[in-house]
Amino acid sequence: MVVYQIYPRSFADSDGDGVGDVPGVCSHLDHLQWLGVDALWLGPINPSPMADGGYDVADYRGVDPVFGTVEDVERLAAAAKRRGIDLLLDVVPCHTSIEHPWFRDRPELYVWSPEDGPPNNWRGAFGGPAWSQDPHGRGWYLHSFYAEQPDLDWRNPEVARELAGVLAFWRAKGVAGFRLDALQQLLKDPELRDDPPATGPSLMAGHPEHEALEHRFSSDRPGVGQAVAALRAGAGDDAFLVGEIGLPADRHAPYLEHLDASFCFELFFAAWEAEALKDAITAGLAAGKASWVLSNHDFPRLADRIGRANVAAAALLLLALPGPVFLFQGDELALGNGPGRPPGALPAPPYDRAGRDAFRHPMPWTELGPHHDFTAGTPWLEVVNAPEGSAKRQRVVPGSPARFVRELIALRRRLAGPVEDLTADDGVLSFRRGEHLVAVNTAGVERRAPPGGDVLLATVNRSDSLLPAGGASISQAV
Numbered sequence: 001m002v003v004y005q006i007y008p009r010s011f012a013d014s015d016g017d018g019v020g021d022v023p024g025v026c027s028h029l030d031h032l033q034w035l036g037v038d039a040l041w042l043g044p045i046n047p048s049p050m051a052d053g054g055y056d057v058a059d060y061r062g063v064d065p066v067f068g069t070v071e072d073v074e075r076l077a078a079a080a081k082r083r084g085i086d087l088l089l090d091v092v093p094c095h096t097s098i099e100h101p102w103f104r105d106r107p108e109l110y111v112w113s114p115e116d117g118p119p120n121n122w123r124g125a126f127g128g129p130a131w132s133q134d135p136h137g138r139g140w141y142l143h144s145f146y147a148e149q150p151d152l153d154w155r156n157p158e159v160a161r162e163l164a165g166v167l168a169f170w171r172a173k174g175v176a177g178f179r180l181d182a183l184q185q186l187l188k189d190p191e192l193r194d195d196p197p198a199t200g201p202s203l204m205a206g207h208p209e210h211e212a213l214e215h216r217f218s219s220d221r222p223g224v225g226q227a228v229a230a231l232r233a234g235a236g237d238d239a240f241l242v243g244e245i246g247l248p249a250d251r252h253a254p255y256l257e258h259l260d261a262s263f264c265f266e267l268f269f270a271a272w273e274a275e276a277l278k279d280a281i282t283a284g285l286a287a288g289k290a291s292w293v294l295s296n297h298d299f300p301r302l303a304d305r306i307g308r309a310n311v312a313a314a315a316l317l318l319l320a321l322p323g324p325v326f327l328f329q330g331d332e333l334a335l336g337n338g339p340g341r342p343p344g345a346l347p348a349p350p351y352d353r354a355g356r357d358a359f360r361h362p363m364p365w366t367e368l369g370p371h372h373d374f375t376a377g378t379p380w381l382e383v384v385n386a387p388e389g390s391a392k393r394q395r396v397v398p399g400s401p402a403r404f405v406r407e408l409i410a411l412r413r414r415l416a417g418p419v420e421d422l423t424a425d426d427g428v429l430s431f432r433r434g435e436h437l438v439a440v441n442t443a444g445v446e447r448r449a450p451p452g453g454d455v456l457l458a459t460v461n462r463s464d465s466l467l468p469a470g471g472a473s474i475s476q477a478v
């Protein structure tokens, strides 16, 4: 299964307001079908003050007018289905927006300090204390992320009931599954004990204040499986559920009991180095149900993170692994980071206080005009073209990143069987899948290719025995 991640604000604008929307997604489904993906994951589209790019939800059953309507989502689900593509929505069960009516009217759904002040040392993921004073004067509430995102209290069965209802609501609209946000944050220590100091680097490259603590009590507490089970019950057994769990894969088991997949962040954050990639893949495979991802809306784009010279090899590695694979919009174009919010703009909605706008620039669809057909208006964030050109150009230029990704997705359908003989030798990662051999040169200089048969697909021309720098290939195994 290959899932294409869409950042709704930056995919395609249908009404000229400069912001991508759901009808815009509908009008570009041909691109997804051309690539050959099986599903699309649409980032949050619910009504939101956008303090965190829509991960601050003010109504789980609505659609923000900037993105369209519930009927637009229904139309998208049906139109995608006709092209053999499932629609997955992003659901944010850990917290709501501070402007969700529940926060005002049903405070019992949230986590409160028993004291008149923060009861412990917990930090928010973006830095600063994880506790803030309630603007309605009811004390101090917990927020694992921004202060505008109060945490729901998953120890209150009403929360599970409400969120399960949300998933059922969207299933009835034709949605096939969900990407579940920040599941490690669902259950905290009921005694609110202090987090101890961190003893080593954490998996996610987060804010230094947050990473200074080991999140032993502020996240991932026993019983979390029950919370995830409630989400599964709401979604139905046939829904596809992938969890974003910000923990090492060997701690995903209680979540995975009720999910189809979880992101293996070991691979996401592995250095582009054969040994590190091998360890990351091993960790994901050991956990079972790993899904693979190297890029999303939260971190620098691949070209900026691992180097442009390695982007094609990364696509090959990703798409050669068994289990679900996630591609972030624009990865197929080898898009790089943009400059982020316009000069002079405040780090306030719609821009991100944590500085992630640079990874969220709109899609360049054509070479036309200053905005590459992303919008007929003024884009919320500048459209930056890929060095190899827009989507339209790349679809026709032989050897373009987009055509390479398409060929990989097609070849992937022929790869069968588990990862075997995983090795990292002299900077070359290699493994076998059934009758195929995958090799990735991370050394930065030419290396000997592991012995194999005919090369079926390669990032750059390789000879029978040599893999150039940045080279990767899929060949017949011998």
Ligand code: NOJ
Pocket (backbone or CB within 6 Å): 052, 053, 055, 092, 145, 181, 182, 244, 297, 298
């Ligand atoms: C993970 C999302 O990907 C990120 O964008 C968001 O800020 C946090 N979860 C909080 O919801």
